[in-house]
Amino acid sequence: MKTVDFRLDGKIALVTGASRGIGEAIASTLAEYGAHVILVSRKQEALDTVSKKIGEAGGKSTPIACHMGKMEEIETLFKQIKDTFGRLDILVNNAATNPYFGDLLNADENVWEKTNGVNLKGPFFMTQNAAKLMIESGGGSIVNVASVNGISPAPFQGVYSITKAGLISMTKAFALELANQNIRVNALLPGLTETKFAAALFTNDDIYNYAVSRIPMGRHAEPMEMAGAVLYLVSDASSFTTGTCSICDGGMLI
Ligand SMILES: NC(=O)c1ccc[n+]([C@@H]2O[C@H](COP(=O)([O-])OP(=O)(O)OC[C@H]3O[C@@H](n4cnc5c(N)ncnc54)[C@H](OP(=O)(O)O)[C@@H]3O)[C@@H](O)[C@H]2O)c1
Secondary structure (H helix, E strand, O other): OOOOOOOOOOOEEEEEOOOOHHHHHHHHHHHHOOOEEEEEEOOHHHHHHHHHHHHHOOOEEEEEEOOOOOHHHHHHHHHHHHHHOOOOOEEEEOOOOOOOOEOHHHOOHHHHHHHHHHHHHHHHHHHHHHHHHHHHHOOEEEEEEOOHHHOOOOOOEHHHHHHHHHHHHHHHHHHHHHHHHOEEEEEEEEOOEOOOOOHHHHOOHHHHHHHHHOOOOOOOEOOHHHHHHHHHHHOHHHOOOOOOEEEEOOOOOO
């Protein structure tokens, strides 16, 4: 009988936004479970620091700077992956941006283009490139880090919430199209997690207290509390699971 298998030995994984926060927690967990992790974000130096920490803990990683809003950088990244590793087994689209805190009626084209570029266009072409490589080697697993805001938009975060709803839809569309290629595509929907990304919520008592009041567990999450769900989704432990959303939100969406 098949046993439950969370190990990732021999797998090549790519995590975007791996230089800090939720992405760093995911990357270090996948490395701990045996994957060689390609660490991606815009800043090489920050990635080098994470790679060093992973190495000190006995894991393997390769840090490569790449901007998720720049198509030519995504193409160069995949050429490098193909030349160096010849395969990709796991992709975690985690990087995102939220440059605008305000109402939808005043959001300008620049905000729309930037948020969509990094949060939707980037993951779309990352997935397209990754899936082509995965098909060559017989399959793989992709996780998109969306947000509870993709289901229930947060005040003054409308543009960001729209991109996260789009990412949930993209997860299902790719899951449907790639299921017969042995490629599974799922989403993680984090709730309030203490990272630089959410700093605006943590530095204002009124906003923080409002956000926590919506969470039945009565607290925010630490980045590592998101990593276990991703490990499950990328490993063979979830071998019959595709097109789903794993919601880690302390009960907010109940
Ligand atoms: N924190 C929360 O409460 C929360 C809740 C729901 C969902 N999420 C989602 O969780 C994911 C991770 O967020 P986080 O909270 O961990 O944020 P974070 O700590 O600010 O980390 C964001 C990461 O993305 C990278 N990044 C940003 N823009 C990029 C770009 N254009 N190209 C490549 N990399 C880029 C950053 O590194 P560089 O600066 O080096 O590029 C960094 O590694 C995001 O998708 C976010 O929407 C977070």
